[in-house]
Amino acid sequence: MTATKNNKKNVSLGKPMVAGVAYRAPAGTALPADATSELDDAFACVGFIGSDGITNATDTDTTTETDMGGVTVINEISSYAETYQFIMIETKKESLQARYGDANVTEQEGKISVSHTMPTGESSEWVFEILMTGNRVKRIVIPDATPSEFGDITYNSTTVIGYDVTWAANPDDRIDGATSKEYIAPLGAAAAAALVNTIDKA
Numbered sequence: 001m002t003a004t005k006n007n008k009k010n011v012s013l014g015k016p017m018v019a020g021v022a023y024r025a026p027a028g029t030a031l032p033a034d035a036t037s038e039l040d041d042a043f044a045c046v047g048f049i050g051s052d053g054i055t056n057a058t059d060t061d062t063t064t065e066t067d068m069g070g071v072t073v074i075n076e077i078s079s080y081a082e083t084y085q086f087i088m089i090e091t092k093k094e095s096l097q098a099r100y101g102d103a104n105v106t107e108q109e110g111k112i113s114v115s116h117t118m119p120t121g122e123s124s125e126w127v128f129e130i131l132m133t134g135n136r137v138k139r140i141v142i143p144d145a146t147p148s149e150f151g152d153i154t155y156n157s158t159t160v161i162g163y164d165v166t167w168a169a170n171p172d173d174r175i176d177g178a179t180s181k182e183y184i185a186p187l188g189a190a191a192a193a194a195l196v197n198t199i200d201k202a
Contacts, residue, residue, distance in 0.1 A: 012133040020045035035185035047090025143172035
């Protein structure tokens with residue numbers, strides 16, 4: 001039996017790609033199926049993400065039953081949910097549409113109008129491009145994301161204006177019923193240059 005040894009090259013920080021980290025597209029857009037292929041043109045970068053980065057959380061409920069003698073006879077996960085939370089810190093059409101909904105944001109000749117209304121729960125797709133230590137890239141694909149929670153927005157002279165949204169990742173048949181899917185690959189110099197060029201939609 002071959003033992004797998006510790007390897008510090010597998011320990012990684014998560015940093016944004018130079019061109020951006022978070023990309024949003026309308027529901028039904030073609031999904032990437034690997035870590036480095038070109039994204040569909042419908043994916044638009046929502047801009048810089050706050051210093052806390054992207055938080056991926058899971059929530060599970062467990063059904064446990066014991067018999068009359070106190071012996072556990074069943075212990076199974078009965079529900080599972082996954083969310084992604086982050087703060088968009090650029091004020092532009094793409095980030096505002098992600099926060100307030102596509103139909104509520106218009107832009108013409110650099111002038112933006114935003115209507116604050118009851119969220120509709122519209123579905124969208126997200127792709128996160130994360131540069132890992134050791135010259136690797138992780139791509140996280142969420143085929144069906146709906147907004148589930150909105151953070152407060154603070155306006156003052158010391159806090160950056162940010163749009164805090166938590167997204168529920170919903171099961172999707174295109175990734176075999178999963179809620180999201182990760183792809184990880186080495187990123188050579190040529191691949192890195194090509195990837196930066198293809199995802200630079202900011």
